[in-house]
Amino acid sequence: MTGYKVANGNGTAKTNGNSNGHSNGHCNGHKSADYTAQENPTGSGKIRCELTPEELRALRVLHEDTYPYEVIEEIADFITKGSGMRPKIGIICGSGLGSLADIIQDPKIFEYEKIPNFPVSTVEGHAGRLVVGTLEGATVMAMQGRFHFYEGYPLAKCSMPVRVMKLCGVEYLFATNAAGGINPRFAVGDIMLMHDHVNMLGFAGNSPLQGPNDPRFGPRFPALVNSYNKDLINKAIEIGKAMGIESNIHVGVYSCLGGPNYETIAELKALRMMGVDAVGMSTVHEVITARHCDMKVFAFSLITNKCATEYSDKKDEEANHEEVMAVAKNRQKACCELVSRLIREIHLASA
Numbered sequence: 001m002t003g004y005k006v007a008n009g010n011g012t013a014k015t016n017g018n019s020n021g022h023s024n025g026h027c028n029g030h031k032s033a034d035y036t037a038q039e040n041p042t043g044s045g046k047i048r049c050e051l052t053p054e055e056l057r058a059l060r061v062l063h064e065d066t067y068p069y070e071v072i073e074e075i076a077d078f079i080t081k082g083s084g085m086r087p088k089i090g091i092i093c094g095s096g097l098g099s100l101a102d103i104i105q106d107p108k109i110f111e112y113e114k115i116p117n118f119p120v121s122t123v124e125g126h127a128g129r130l131v132v133g134t135l136e137g138a139t140v141m142a143m144q145g146r147f148h149f150y151e152g153y154p155l156a157k158c159s160m161p162v163r164v165m166k167l168c169g170v171e172y173l174f175a176t177n178a179a180g181g182i183n184p185r186f187a188v189g190d191i192m193l194m195h196d197h198v199n200m201l202g203f204a205g206n207s208p209l210q211g212p213n214d215p216r217f218g219p220r221f222p223a224l225v226n227s228y229n230k231d232l233i234n235k236a237i238e239i240g241k242a243m244g245i246e247s248n249i250h251v252g253v254y255s256c257l258g259g260p261n262y263e264t265i266a267e268l269k270a271l272r273m274m275g276v277d278a279v280g281m282s283t284v285h286e287v288i289t290a291r292h293c294d295m296k297v298f299a300f301s302l303i304t305n306k307c308a309t310e311y312s313d314k315k316d317e318e319a320n321h322e323e324v325m326a327v328a329k330n331r332q333k334a335c336c337e338l339v340s341r342l343i344r345e346i347h348l349a350s351a
């Protein structure tokens, strides 16, 4: 292999409800009143559902699934003109890792709600802003809030911002996530540099590339071997050493499930048998979209919880989002430093 250690069994190396307008009454994370169901005054006996204009817009954005090249181009123009920049590096902040965007200098901030045709974030720990600016001398754009399949968005929509990044000029995608550690060697707070993935949603017939292919983005049948840039992995390992956290850095395989429920013990055992080291609910479709349009990819998982692979009645072994957020907050400094230093190296190498 290639110089870096791959993890193995002996390893080293405001929730505001659902987004689909269903029963709990919230719509797309907007801070709006619950749906008000009323008897239709016409006396037809049908229930009427009153939505605010904001909720109606959010529903439309949720169900608008096609993003032709020209629409992506319009969004990219809005961002490059609005920021006066053509960023070279795109960052997607994982759950609780929004601080990766807070360290951007001279930030121009775009609320997702104000970007034409952009979805909105509905998950706690995903602020819903695009931040454009500079970091370590490089021009960057960061998504402070990503879109997940379980929010009700189709995969192509979850990863649509990656294509926006591409048309803004981005060459490198940095994707980060919070994940459960399945490899028994991983501890909470460790960082796993992704060197491959198992696309469980793909096994089930879902892909962000489904539907007509626009060759202006990439080929109909993209190859995904070597999706994760080896030079960047090796540089990140070196940076980890320089930071004195080499024992907390691993290289491994991530798998994305649909969520929002966490996994059963049987599922976790199966994933482990398949060679998966960390499990989450994102990133894979973003990476597929980035590789399709030939971006260089660096991705890591912050291990926010250890996944139990044996049956137990202990409540404290169950994954929960509060713990995920708390661990991410605790480790944000190390994650920010790793990302900044790597971006600095990319910038210096290209200067």
Ligand SMILES: O=P(O)(O)O[C@@H]1C[C@H](O)[C@@H](CO)O1
Residues within 6 Å of the ligand: 093, 094, 095, 123, 146, 148, 176, 177, 178, 179, 259, 280, 281, 282, 283, 320, 321, 324
């Ligand atoms: O956006 P990421 O993948 O970092 O978020 C993970 C997966 C779920 O959204 C959430 C579960 O706690 O954290």
